[in-house]
Amino acid sequence: MKVTGDQALVKKINKSLILHTIRKHPELSRARISEMTGLNKATVSNLVAELQEDQLVLEAGPGESSGGRKPLILHFNAMAGCVIGMELRVKQLTAILCDLNGNVLSEADSLLQRHDLDDVLTEMKTMIAALIAKAPSTPYGVVGIGVGVPGMVDENGVVLFAPNLAWEKVHLRELLEESFSIPVVIDNEANSGAFGELNFGRGEDVRHLLYVSAGSGIGSGIIIAGELYKGSRGYAGETGHMCIEAEGIPCSCGSRGCWELYASEKAYDLASMELPAYRTPDLIGFAARGDATAERQFSEIGAYLGIGLTNLINSFNPExxxxxxxxxxAREWLEPSMQQMVAKRTLPYHKQQLEISFSTLGSRAAMIGAGFSAAMHFLGHTRVMV
Ligand SMILES: [Zn+2]
Structure with missing residues (x-):
């Protein structure tokens, strides 16, 4: 029988559906997959056999029987390959090596002194090569590299604008793919973080989520109905430049009164601490020792975080x-004033069934999400090969 384009596409979609069902729900039998996906048992059996051949699905011993022969249990083979997840920050480069299900196998980090492309690229390549060298032997090897960057990224992996790095139009995906011949996925760090939280953090089972990344600026990853919302060209989520003070401080973006000038590390009052420069961990150290100035700074930043969150809550109605x-x-010092501000200012209906929490993945959400994007990219390609 001649296979038409439509049939090949249907098969591809069905195979992908089965793979991701097995990945998300450990310990499924073929019969249970058939119930869950609505595909008939013969189709499930055939496609599971192909996935086993691809080494993406493994069969384990018999499961619980509901009468009759005990069913064989299927598992996603997370060790079919490995991926690298990386986050580029203004002062730091961090990366992990993980399996296809986001389990971390190895970690690396280094401080960045300079931001010119050559230096950063050299550092990135060294770190990636070191993690590749540590990868265990797997059927597919290292299948993808995901990188979260502090800036706007287009659909071709070009960093269009990263003001805190002074980067413009950097073809980062191309540069890394040339070096390693491994598919690379580049995304904004807030999108990567949102993807990490959705799959491994507080966001599991959540459909409408806003991930607000506060550091050297503010960016947000927006999940609507379970999908990352990127806008028409991929630039959505630049919430740090939402205006919260009509005639406020001038911003490098050309506007005034932008949220991140009041609610990120940009708001630190160095003069009052009598310090030339410090990082968030330093300020947390001061606050932990009961330094009133540090505590006051976090409390003010928390209040401004709450003002911006109120705008986002009223706009998006997230869960x-x-x-x-x-x-x-710095949750301990930010949260009281932030929650108070949201409680005072948000529209009453929007507050119902809304939870505001701090990342359980901490500062690792972006690299975990970036790695997982690379894994999903690889698994997507597997279904294209059908
Ligand atoms: Zn701005």
Whole structure:
């Protein structure tokens, strides 16, 4: 029989559906997959056999019987390959090696002194090569590299604009793919973080989620109906430049009174601390020792975080907001004033069944999400090969 394009596409979609059902629900039998997906048992059996051949699905011993022969249990083979997830921050580069289900196998990090492309690229390549060298032997090897960056990224993996790195139109995906011949996925770090939270953090089982990453600026990853919302060209989520003070401080973006000038590390009052420069961990250290100035700074930043969140809550009506990024580690001092501001200002109906929490993945959400994007990219390609 001649296979038409439509049939091949239907098969591809069905195979992908079965693979992701097995990945999300451990311990399924073929019969249970048939019930869950609505596909008939013969189709499930045939496609599971192909996935076993691809080494993406493994069969384990018999499960519980509901009468009759005990069914064989299927597992997603997370160790069919490995991926690398990386986050580029203004002062730091961090990366993990993980399996196809986001389990971390190895970690690396280094401080960045300089931001010119050559230096950063060299550092990235060294770190990636070191993690590749640590990868265990798997059927497919290292199948993808995901990178979260602090800037706007287009659909071709070009970093269009990263003001905090002074980067413009950097073809990062191309540069990394040339070096390693492994598919690379580049995304904004807030999108990566949202993807990490959705799959491994507080966001599991949530459909409408806002991930607000606060660090050297503010960016948001927006999940609507379970999908990352990127806007028409991929630039959605630049919430740090939402205006919260009509005639406020001038911003590098050309506007005034942008949220991140009041509610990120940009708001730190160095003069009052009598310090030339410090990082969030330093300020947390001061606050933890009961330094009143540090506590006051976090409390003010928390209140401004709450003002911006109120705008987002009224606009998007999310179920869950997760605060991530380096500032999330200062939860203890940010949260009271932030929650108070939201409680006072948000529309009453929007407050119902809304949870605002801090990232359980801490500052690792973006690299975990970036790695998982690379894994999903690979698994997507497997279904294209059908
Ligand atoms: Zn701005």
């Amino acid at each position: 869950l907001i997760v605060i991530g990024g380096p500032l999330s580690e």
